[in-house]
Amino acid sequence: MNAGDYIRKNFVRSFRRDEPGRGFCGIDLPYPYTTPCIEGEGAYAFFFYWDTYFTNLGLLACGHSDMAKNNIRNLLWLLRRQGFVPNHVGITNRSQSPYLCRMVESYLAATGDFGFLSECADGLLAEYHFWMTARLHPCGLNHYGMQDTWEGMESFADTDRVRAICPSGGKPLARKRLIGAHFLAEAEATCDFTPRFDARCLDHVQPDLNGLLYEYELFFAGHSDGLGWKLGVDWRALAEKRKAQIGQRLWNEERGLYLDYDSAHDRHSSVAALAGVQL
Numbered sequence: 001m002n003a004g005d006y007i008r009k010n011f012v013r014s015f016r017r018d019e020p021g022r023g024f025c026g027i028d029l030p031y032p033y034t035t036p037c038i039e040g041e042g043a044y045a046f047f048f049y050w051d052t053y054f055t056n057l058g059l060l061a062c063g064h065s066d067m068a069k070n071n072i073r074n075l076l077w078l079l080r081r082q083g084f085v086p087n088h089v090g091i092t093n094r095s096q097s098p099y100l101c102r103m104v105e106s107y108l109a110a111t112g113d114f115g116f117l118s119e120c121a122d123g124l125l126a127e128y129h130f131w132m133t134a135r136l137h138p139c140g141l142n143h144y145g146m147q148d149t150w151e152g153m154e155s156f157a158d159t160d161r162v163r164a165i166c167p168s169g170g171k172p173l174a175r176k177r178l179i180g181a182h183f184l185a186e187a188e189a190t191c192d193f194t195p196r197f198d199a200r201c202l203d204h205v206q207p208d209l210n211g212l213l214y215e216y217e218l219f220f221a222g223h224s225d226g227l228g229w230k231l232g233v234d235w236r237a238l239a240e241k242r243k244a245q246i247g248q249r250l251w252n253e254e255r256g257l258y259l260d261y262d263s264a265h266d267r268h269s270s271v272a273a274l275a276g277v278q279l
Helices: 003-014 050-061 065-082 100-111 114-134 150-157 160-165 173-188 207-227 235-250
Strands: none
Touching: 003 050, 050 065, 050 100, 065 100, 065 114, 100 114, 100 207, 114 207, 150 160, 150 173, 160 173, 207 235
């Protein structure tokens, strides 16, 4: 059996619906959803953010558009509940790469269900607002971050995986918290963990994140009139401004790649990543 046949045969085994009071971390999602792992056959049998984008592509290709729509509705519900889309259901200290706009676009393209856009529009705008306020870097582009308590940062620094990369034992408490914060941001970047950021994710501006937000601006430029938005925002101008900033700040001519910008040292990261490949 090849991979495609296996997926088509087993897709429905990843479908779940929360019974009252039985949701992960006590949170009952209002719609059926998919999980990265089949319950009982993997550790991640609960609802994630960026995983769901790729799952939705498979759902749409395999004729499960209703489940793809339900996944989007659950993400929008979490966004309304928390003010951002969490990394996974039940987590409060970080988001993940903002694929919600792409998710909606791929659903609309596959189904022609353009009436669904009005249900999603305010949520997409709210997520964009989150990234433009909570994750705006002083250079004018966006970067990954986190929001946690001091205790949460200390606890994350003490996890086995973080301690193996960046031991914090014996370091001042402020340094330990900063280590935890950097790695929490790295987890939000969906790169937990990578040499891309030199264990200082908060200091870096990433091309993949800004590329996704550029797509939000183009999406809003294309749909704001049809949605009747009267926001006085020139979305296309914002997209063009971001495109220029990405070219100025993140493009490395010598290497022919978009590279993460290390703002602490005013240089590009030395690590090439697929996120920086020009398509």
